[in-house]
Amino acid sequence: MIDASILSADTVVALGYMLALGVSLAVILAIANRFLFVYEDPRIDEVDSALPHANCGACGQAGCRVFAEKLIAGEAQPGQCTVNAPANNVAIAEFLGVDLGNQEKRVARLACAGGNHVAYNRAKYAGLHSCRGAAMVGGGGKTCTWGCLGMADCADVCEFGAISMDKNGLPVVNADKCTACGDCVDVCPKQLFELHPVSHQLWVACKNLHHGAEAEAECEVACNACERCVNDSPEGLITIRDNLATIDYSKNSLASRVSIQRCPTGAIVWLNRKGETEKGSKAKPVIRKKALPVSHA
Amino acid sequence: MLALFEKFRKGRFSHGIHPRYHKDATRGKAIQRLAFPPRLIVPVAQHIGAPAKPVVNVGQEVLRGQIIAEADGFMSVPVHAPATGVVSSIGLMPSAAGPKVLSIVIDVYKASSQYVLYGNPVEPETLDHDELIQRVQATGMAGLGGAAFPSHVKLRIPHGKTAHTLVVNGCECEPYLTCDHRVMLEQPQDLLQGIRYALHITGAKRAIVGIEDNKADAATAIKAALKPDDPITVKLVETKYPQGAEKMLLKSLLGVEVPAGGLPIDIGIVVNNVGTLAQLGKLLPKGEGLIERVVTVTGTNVAKAGNYLMPIGTPVRFILEQLGITADHEKVILGGPMMGMSLPSLDVPITKGTSGLLVFQERTFIGEQGETVFPCIKCSRCVDACPMHLNPAQMGWLAGKRHYAEMESDFHLNSCFECGCCSFVCPSNIPLVQYFRIAKAVNREQKGKA
Numbered sequence: 001m002i003d004a005s006i007l008s009a010d011t012v013v014a015l016g017y018m019l020a021l022g023v024s025l026a027v028i029l030a031i032a033n034r035f036l037f038v039y040e041d042p043r044i045d046e047v048d049s050a051l052p053h054a055n056c057g058a059c060g061q062a063g064c065r066v067f068a069e070k071l072i073a074g075e076a077q078p079g080q081c082t083v084n085a086p087a088n089n090v091a092i093a094e095f096l097g098v099d100l101g102n103q104e105k106r107v108a109r110l111a112c113a114g115g116n117h118v119a120y121n122r123a124k125y126a127g128l129h130s131c132r133g134a135a136m137v138g139g140g141g142k143t144c145t146w147g148c149l150g151m152a153d154c155a156d157v158c159e160f161g162a163i164s165m166d167k168n169g170l171p172v173v174n175a176d177k178c179t180a181c182g183d184c185v186d187v188c189p190k191q192l193f194e195l196h197p198v199s200h201q202l203w204v205a206c207k208n209l210h211h212g213a214e215a216e217a218e219c220e221v222a223c224n225a226c227e228r229c230v231n232d233s234p235e236g237l238i239t240i241r242d243n244l245a246t247i248d249y250s251k252n253s254l255a256s257r258v259s260i261q262r263c264p265t266g267a268i269v270w271l272n273r274k275g276e277t278e279k280g281s282k283a284k285p286v287i288r289k290k291a292l293p294v295s296h297a
Numbered sequence: 298m299l300a301l302f303e304k305f306r307k308g309r310f311s312h313g314i315h316p317r318y319h320k321d322a323t324r325g326k327a328i329q330r331l332a333f334p335p336r337l338i339v340p341v342a343q344h345i346g347a348p349a350k351p352v353v354n355v356g357q358e359v360l361r362g363q364i365i366a367e368a369d370g371f372m373s374v375p376v377h378a379p380a381t382g383v384v385s386s387i388g389l390m391p392s393a394a395g396p397k398v399l400s401i402v403i404d405v406y407k408a409s410s411q412y413v414l415y416g417n418p419v420e421p422e423t424l425d426h427d428e429l430i431q432r433v434q435a436t437g438m439a440g441l442g443g444a445a446f447p448s449h450v451k452l453r454i455p456h457g458k459t460a461h462t463l464v465v466n467g468c469e470c471e472p473y474l475t476c477d478h479r480v481m482l483e484q485p486q487d488l489l490q491g492i493r494y495a496l497h498i499t500g501a502k503r504a505i506v507g508i509e510d511n512k513a514d515a516a517t518a519i520k521a522a523l524k525p526d527d528p529i530t531v532k533l534v535e536t537k538y539p540q541g542a543e544k545m546l547l548k549s550l551l552g553v554e555v556p557a558g559g560l561p562i563d564i565g566i567v568v569n570n571v572g573t574l575a576q577l578g579k580l581l582p583k584g585e586g587l588i589e590r591v592v593t594v595t596g597t598n599v600a601k602a603g604n605y606l607m608p609i610g611t612p613v614r615f616i617l618e619q620l621g622i623t624a625d626h627e628k629v630i631l632g633g634p635m636m637g638m639s640l641p642s643l644d645v646p647i648t649k650g651t652s653g654l655l656v657f658q659e660r661t662f663i664g665e666q667g668e669t670v671f672p673c674i675k676c677s678r679c680v681d682a683c684p685m686h687l688n689p690a691q692m693g694w695l696a697g698k699r700h701y702a703e704m705e706s707d708f709h710l711n712s713c714f715e716c717g718c719c720s721f722v723c724p725s726n727i728p729l730v731q732y733f734r735i736a737k738a739v740n741r742e743q744k745g746k747a
Contacts (some may be wrong), residue, residue: 122641122642123640123641123642125641127728127731128670128728128731128732130735132735132738132739133728133731133735135395136395136731136734136735136738137395137638137639137641137731138393138394138395138638138639138640138641138642139394139395139396139641140395140641141641143642145391145395145396145397157699186742186743189738209389209397210389
């Protein structure tokens with residue numbers, strides 16, 4: 001039994017007000033729902049839920065939601081998401097009844113092989129521990145001013161944990177985890193990262209613009225512009241531009257391991273399907289394991 | 298009464314810092330010529346703007362004062378051969394900023410008298426404005442205070458604007474540096490001549506020379522050299538860092554502020570450094586090029602510290618050898634200790650914008666991995682020190698999170714001129730200026746991409 005004293009006149013009035021307020025707000029909401037309603041394709045939610053929600057931007061869109069909208073509008077293909085599990089992309093394609101489309105997997109690649117055991121140092125940088133910070137102070141301590149500074153800005157910025165630093169202070173990209181989002185490309189102060197389809201297996205791991213002995217005096221594995229790779233390759237595949245071997249990837253189908261064989265420093269490499277880096281047979285071996293000291297040369 | 302008060306008011310600005318000045322070692326040392334180095338490294342881009350284009354070939358003989366690279370457009374200045382010799386190579390050489398830059402390397406003839414044989418004398422008073430601007434550009438002058446902004450661009454008044462005042466910056470607020478001080482003391486006639494030319498070119502009615510009050514002897518020297526009808530006044534301002542920043546100097550001298558993002562010419566003022574105008578006074582009538590400058594070489598335990606006149610392109614290694622500074626230095630800085638650049642290599646040359654060379658020999662407080670950085674304790678010393686009244690603490694926090702765009706849009710990052718006051722006072726050793734320079738560089742890159 002309800003105690004009669006609870007249902008006093010004041011309580012009834014209060015409940016009445018609450019009821020009236022609730023009803024009036026409900027009416028306003030009902031009107032708003034009728035006149036301010038925005039129709040959204042329910043498929044967007046459906047597709048969005050099948051996307052990885054990494055919001056990495058690798059597909060070229062601002063995020064997964066925008067990508068889902070573009071998919072519905074037919075302006076994108078499910079295959080362009082390289083982060084998603086392939087099965088999910090197939091499911092999206094079937095759900096929307098569109099072509100899967102194929103985006104070849106792209107990965108970030110570092111155009112430098114100058115770890116601290118092969119690249120010489122001209123000064124010791126002691127300051128803010130960041131590549132960008134070191135680059136601001138006279139270009140950092142490395143003698144090669146184009147080379148990797150090894151302070152892991154790229155590993156810090158990678159949201160997928162795809163970049164780790166090896167024992168020689170060079171970033172290593174885990175191709176399975178890399179989504180080609182481009183954050184490392186943006187963060188590197190020396191612009192050493194580039195995004196490439198995995199089919200681009202011929203790679204110049206150097207950016208040094210010096211020639212001959214000058215280049216090798218800065219780093220043991222620098223491209224010294226000797227042109228052997230140019231001569232060994234099909235016409236036009238490799239050219240020497242500003243003392244650096246440059247690969248024309250529009251002719252990528254002509255690329256083979258032949259190009260790297262006679263490289264004296266091993267600056268041009270072949271990245272095989274197992275994720276290993278193959279050097280040419282004439283490349284001088286690197287025996288040193290420890291980091292080089294600072295030389296004031 | 299207020300006017301009387303104004304008359305005796307010492308020029309000052311709010312905020313700023315008082316570092317130890319360390320100028321005693323070199324302030325009394327007269328300018329001396331340094332020996333010519335056997336090899337000069339002359340970068341083609343020593344100024345802000347388009348790099349000059351080399352017009353000499355490898356193996357070609359060049360005479361002191363000859364043009365070796367010509368200006369590429371209006372925002373550029375030519376480069377002249379600093380010594381007679383032969384061009385041994387043209388290629389990429391180390392620079393203080395980091396990236397290798399295109400440089401002309403000259404092997405200097407030891408037997409040469411090194412007289413300047415090139416010149417195109419003229420009476421600047423007889424030329425009109427455009428011809429004068431061209432003449433100034435032909436001298437290859439760029440601001441000798443440090444920024445190396447082409448002088449002719451600075452002296453040309455943009456269309457629709459007028460200049461009423463020329464401010465001559467003789468503050469030299471950076472610790473250690475005394476080259477401008479010596480120039481004012483020893484070459485007041487050249488300086489005044491340069492000021493007269495600058496007045497003539499800009500059409501300004503008056504000139505004010507602002508000098509920090511620790512260099513009162515320089516002010517006396519300039520006053521003594523003044524002609525009675527010169528519209529030039531000399532005013533002492535408070536000794537404080539960064540008094541020599543043009544925005545601070547204008548506040549101190551005239552009590553005016555430059556609008557954010559604007560230039561002094563927006564309020565009718567042109568600012569030039571004393572070293573620049575002294576060189577202009579010397580070079581413009583003779584029609585010669587800028588081939589040498591005064592550099593203060595000092596630091597800790599530098600026996601032969603002094604102010605040396607040296608050809609542009611002199612490698613730092615040669616200067617250290619000449620002054621008997623041996624290998625055990627910890628740090629070499631080009632410019633002043635607050636805004637200068639720590640050198641990555643001793644093969645970097647002296648350029649038009651180099652005012653000092655500082656050598657620190659003993660291991661100071663820098664440990665193996667640099668200074669230990671502690672978290673911000675929100676003491677607000679940086680806020681009290683910032684002469685631009687920014688909030689360095691907040692910006693430093695944002696920079697740590699890489700929120701660079703927000704620093705620019707909400708916290709006026711671009712008003713920061715990197716004077717270093719905030720880093721200097723920070724008890725936690727937070728490298729604030731370094732953060733801001735990174736932020737600016739990243740923002741510039743992003744804008745370039747967009």
